[in-house]
Amino acid sequence: MKQSIKKQVWGLLELHNPANFGIDILAVHxxxxxxxxxxxxxxxxxxxxxxxxxxxxxxxxxxxxxPTATPITSVAQDLIVTLDERQMKWSSYEVPIVFVAHSTxxxxxxxxxxxxxxxxxxxxxxxxxNTRSLLFLGVSxxxxxxxxxxxxxxxYRIVGFLPRLFEGKSTRIWPTTDDCRRMLEAFxxxxxxxxxxxFCDSMRSVTDHLFDPMTYYMGLPNERVIHLNSTxxxxxxxxxLNADLMKIVGPIRSTFIKLGPTPQSRNLSLEQVFxxxxxxxxxxxxxxxDLRSEAHHVTQEETYTTHASETHSTKAAGISADEDHDGxxxxxxxLALVVAPHTKLFVAxxxxxxxxxxxNANTMNIANAIRLVVEQDVDIISMSLGYRAEIPEIxxxxxxxxHKGTIIIAAASNSGVxxxxxxxxxxxMRQVICIHSSDxxxxxxxxxxxxTPDCNLAILGEGVAAxxxxxxxxxxxxxxxxxxxxxxxxxxxxxxxxxxxxxxPRAVRTMRQSGIGDDLSTxxx
Numbered sequence: 001m002k003q004s005i006k007k008q009v010w011g012l013l014e015l016h017n018p019a020n021f022g023i024d025i026l027a028v029h030x031x032x033x034x035x036x037x038x039x040x041x042x043x044x045x046x047x048x049x050x051x052x053x054x055x056x057x058x059x060x061x062x063x064x065x066x067p068t069a070t071p072i073t074s075v076a077q078d079l080i081v082t083l084d085e086r087q088m089k090w091s092s093y094e095v096p097i098v099f100v101a102h103s104t105x106x107x108x109x110x111x112x113x114x115x116x117x118x119x120x121x122x123x124x125x126x127x128x129x130n131t132r133s134l135l136f137l138g139v140s141x142x143x144x145x146x147x148x149x150x151x152x153x154x155x156y157r158i159v160g161f162l163p164r165l166f167e168g169k170s171t172r173i174w175p176t177t178d179d180c181r182r183m184l185e186a187f188x189x190x191x192x193x194x195x196x197x198x199f200c201d202s203m204r205s206v207t208d209h210l211f212d213p214m215t216y217y218m219g220l221p222n223e224r225v226i227h228l229n230s231t232x233x234x235x236x237x238x239x240x241l242n243a244d245l246m247k248i249v250g251p252i253r254s255t256f257i258k259l260g261p262t263p264q265s266r267n268l269s270l271e272q273v274f275x276x277x278x279x280x281x282x283x284x285x286x287x288x289x290d291l292r293s294e295a296h297h298v299t300q301e302e303t304y305t306t307h308a309s310e311t312h313s314t315k316a317a318g319i320s321a322d323e324d325h326d327g328x329x330x331x332x333x334x335l336a337l338v339v340a341p342h343t344k345l346f347v348a349x350x351x352x353x354x355x356x357x358x359x360n361a362n363t364m365n366i367a368n369a370i371r372l373v374v375e376q377d378v379d380i381i382s383m384s385l386g387y388r389a390e391i392p393e394i395x396x397x398x399x400x401x402x403h404k405g406t407i408i409i410a411a412a413s414n415s416g417v418x419x420x421x422x423x424x425x426x427x428x429m430r431q432v433i434c435i436h437s438s439d440x441x442x443x444x445x446x447x448x449x450x451x452t453p454d455c456n457l458a459i460l461g462e463g464v465a466a467x468x469x470x471x472x473x474x475x476x477x478x479x480x481x482x483x484x485x486x487x488x489x490x491x492x493x494x495x496x497x498x499x500x501x502x503x504x505p506r507a508v509r510t511m512r513q514s515g516i517g518d519d520l521s522t523x524x525x
Contacts, residue, residue, distance in 0.1 A: 010065050010066055010067060011064065011065065011082050012035075012062045012063070012064055012082055012083070012086055013035040013036060013062065013063045013064075013065065014060070014061075014062055015036075015046070015048050015049035015061040015062060015063055016048075016049055016052060016053045016059070016060055016061040017060045017061075018053075018057060018058055018059075018060060023056075023058075023059050023095065023096045023097065023098055023132070023252075023255060023256050024059070024060050024062065024095050024096070024097045024098070025048075025052060025056075025059050025060065025061045025062070025098050025100060025252060026062050026063075026064060026083065026097060026098070026099050026100070027039060027048055027061070027062070027063040027064065027099075027100045027101070027102075027105075028063075028064045028066075028079070028099065028100070028101040028102070028105030028106070028108055028109055029063070029064075029065065029102055029103070029105050029236075030101075030102040030103020030104045030105050030106075030138070031068050031103055031104045032068050033065070033068070033102070033103075033105070034065060035063035035064060035065035036063060038102065038236060038237075039063065039236055039237065040237065041237045041238060041239030042237070042239070043239045045239045047238050047239070047245060048061050048063060048100075049061060051245060051249055052249070052252070055249050055253060056249075056252060056253055056256050058256070059098075059252070059256060062086070064079060064082065064083075064105075066078065066079070066108070072104065072107055072108055072111055072175060073111060075108050076108050076109075076111035076112040076115060076121075077112070077115065077121055079108060079109070079112045080112050080115065080116065080121050080123055080127060083123075083127055084123055084127070087127075095130060096130050096131075096132045096255070097127065097130050097131045097132065098131075098132060098133045098134075098135065098251075098252050098255055099131065099133070099134050099135065100135045100137070100248070100252075101134070101135065101136055101137065101139060102137045102138055102139070102235075102236045103137075103138055103139060103140070104139075105139070106134075106136040106137070106139030106141070107139065107140075107141070107175065107180070107183065109134065110134075110141075110183060110184075110187045111183055111187075112127075113127075113128055113131060113187070113190065114183065114186045114187050114190065116128040117189075117190045118186070126415060128190075128193075129414070129415060129447055131193070131194060132194065132195060132255050133194060133195040133196075133197070133251060133252070133255045134194050134195070134196045134197070135197045135199065135248065135251060135252070136196070136197065136198050136199065136216070137199040137228075137235050137236055137248070138199065138200070138201055138216060138232050138235055138236075139198070139216060140180070140215040140216065141180060141184055141215060141216060141217070141218045142177065142180055142181065142184065142214075142215040142218075143175055143176060143177035143178075143179060143180030143181065143215065184218060188218075188220065191218075191220050191222065191223075192221075192222055192446070193446050194222075195222065195224075195251065195255065196218075196220060196222055196223045196224065197223075197224050197226060197251045198216055198217060198218065198223055198224065198225045198226065199216075199226050199227075199228055199235065199247070199248065200216050200217075200225060200226070200227050200228065201227075201228055201230055201231050201232045201234075201235050202227045202228065202229055202230075203229060203230055203231045226247050228244045228247060228248075229243070229244055230244055279463065279482060280463050280464070280465040280480075280482045281439060281440060281462055281463025281464075282440075283439045283440025283441050283462075283463070284439070284440045284460060284462065284463045284464050284465070285440075286440050287440035287460045288338070291339065324469045325352060325469075327468050327469055327481065328384070328487070329347065329349060330466075330467050330468060330469045331466045331467060331468060331481065331483055331488075332382075332384055332466075332487070332488075332491045333345060333347060333467075333491075334466040334467035335464065335466045335488065335491040335492055335495065336382065336491050336492075336494055336495040336498070337495070338466065338495070339491075339492055339495025339496055339498075339499060340495040340496070340498040340499040340502070342502060343495070343498040343499075343502060346373050346376060346378055348369035348372060348373055350362060350365040350366050350369050351365065359385065359387075363391045363393055363394055364393055366383075366385075366391075366393075366394050366397075367391075367393040367394050367396065367397040368397075370394070370397040370398060370400075370401055371397050371400065371401075374400070374401045374404055374406055378406065379406065379407060379498070379501060380406070380407045380408075380409065380494050380497055380498055380501075381401060381406055381407070381408045381409070382409050382410075382490055382491055382493075382494035383408065383409065383410040383411065383426060383427075383432075383490070384410075384411050384486075384487035384488075384490045384491060385410075385411065385487070386410065386411055386412075386413045386424030386425060386426070386427055387424060387425045387426075388424060388425070389425060390425050390426075391425065391426075394425075394426060395425075395426065395429070398426055398429060398431060398432065399431060402431035402432075407433065407497060408426070408431060408432045408433065409432070409433045409435055409490055409493055409494050409497065410426050410427035410429075410432045410433070410434060410435070410490060411424070411427055411435060411485070411486035411487045411489070411490040412424065412427050412434050412435060412436045412437075412448065412449055412455060412486045413427070413449050413486060414437075414445075414447040414448075414449075414485045414486060415447070415449045422449050422450060422452075423449050423450075423452065423455050424449075427455065427486075428455065430454065433457065433493070434454070434455035434456075434457065435457055435458065435459060435461075435486055435489050435490045435493045436448045436449075436451065436455075436456070436457065436458035436461075436486055436489065437458060437459075437460075437461025437462060437484065437485055437486045437488065437489040438458040438459060438460060438461060438462065438489070439460070439462040439463070440460055440462070442458070444458060445458075445461060445462050445484070445485070445486075447485070448486070457493070458489065459489050459492050459493045459496065460488075460489060460492050461484060461485055461486055461487075461488040461489030461490075461492065462484045462488075463482055463484055464482065464483060464484065464488050464492070465480040465481065465482045466480060466481070466483070466488075467479060467480060468480060468481035
């Protein structure tokens with residue numbers, strides 16, 4: 001009777017859906033699985049709906065079920081469509097995703113991400129860009145040989161039970177070794193976008209000798225292998241918060257922590273241009289070292305009218321610019337002054353906490369801030385923000401600033417290569433210099449949107465450490481925090497432009513001869 005019930009429903013099952021959220025957890029079962037029972041122990045406890053709500057309360061949890069007899073490529077396509085429908089229902093266009101997949105479910109997730117990266121399929125909610133971590137549990141990435149599949153079928157016949165996946169079907173239900181090799185080769189080039197955790201079973205049952213744990217390992221440089229003290233079947237049927245389950249929940253929690261503790265709302269129209277990272281990149285350190293030894297060394301030999309940085313606060317939104325409850329402003333201001341230490345910096349605070357709701361409700365504050373700093377005769381306006389649609393009042397203020405000779409620099413966005421959400425506003429305006437992100441060696445960031453002929457400049461924006469407010473937590477003794485994205489790159493570009501503007505022509509020629517101008521590169525795909 002239970003088997004007939006399982007056959008009736010496919011798609012997503014909502015196991016936990018809080019009002020505020022930080023990440024989405026999506027589970028995909030293996031062959032002959034079920035979206036709830038596959039993750040349920042003999043005690044009747046489904047750990048997906050029991051543990052994450054307690055350990056990661058702001059993480060919605062969903063489980064996906066599919067007809068086992070359907071080819072993997074077809075299921076991967078359906079997974080994209082199904083997840084898109086769910087995300088669009090809640091307007092969840094910027095929600096980070098963690099996939100938890102068992103057995104063939106891991107091949108399905110891999111194939112779906114590969115399809116999106118190669119544009120064989122399109123996501124309306126930027127699934128590829130938003131995917132952060134992949135947890136593979138007992139996934140035979142390198143495939144099962146045909147003789148092994150025959151052994152599995154023979155075993156089930158001997159014990160008198162033939163799963164429904166084999167009823168009238170051939171061994172082609174399982175991808176061959178060649179199929180898996182092809183899929184793995186297609187996935188490898190995009191694998192560095194994600195944190196990958198591969199879980200292996202270390203205990204053997206009567207059936208587990210049919211599966212070779214050596215096929216679980218993909219051999220990717222960013223792949224972390226974790227061994228569980230359980231069998232192949234029971235590794236996803238854990239009933240309590242024991243050591244094995246903590247090994248699985250830990251990577252999910254760490255992904256959530258790296259993204260920051262602030263829950264997001266369901267109404268997301270502001271483009272994400274700023275994200276917190278864990279470790280400062282070595283190429284970023286080298287970039288700033290080169291800046292100090294080459295550019296700053298050259299400019300310090302000249303005479304300036306201003307010998308120290310000056311910071312001026314404004315109240316464009318009626319709130320003090322000397323307070324920061326979000327961290328973005330402090331991080332940005334510090335970067336600008338690190339790149340151009342002899343510049344005057346005007347800070348116009350437009351929102352209090354940096355939430356999407358605030359940005360959507362206070363677009364006029366941005367327009368007022370632009371007009372206010374133009375009245376102060378600023379040379380450069382840096383805008384580390386972006387919207388998916390044009391905002392008339394902001395557009396008008398930018399046009400006025402442009403016609404008065406002000407340079408406007410804005411972030412391209414971190415939307416990734418997605419046709420629906422290309423370069424954001426106002427970076428897509430002809431009057432604005434659009435900035436993408438790169439690492440310290442000039443390689444484009446993986447979350448850059450597709451460049452266009454007028455919007456293809458990039459500068460350092462990956463793994464950059466800068467000041468963080470004391471009232472907000474930071475795990476570094478020096479009070480800095482690491483961030484990445486086109487928002488970070490925009491402030492560095494603005495500082496670089498300021499450095500060039502305040503440097504006398506003779507020093508500029510020296511900088512060019514030293515190759516310092518090469519730090520600003522073009523983005524290509």
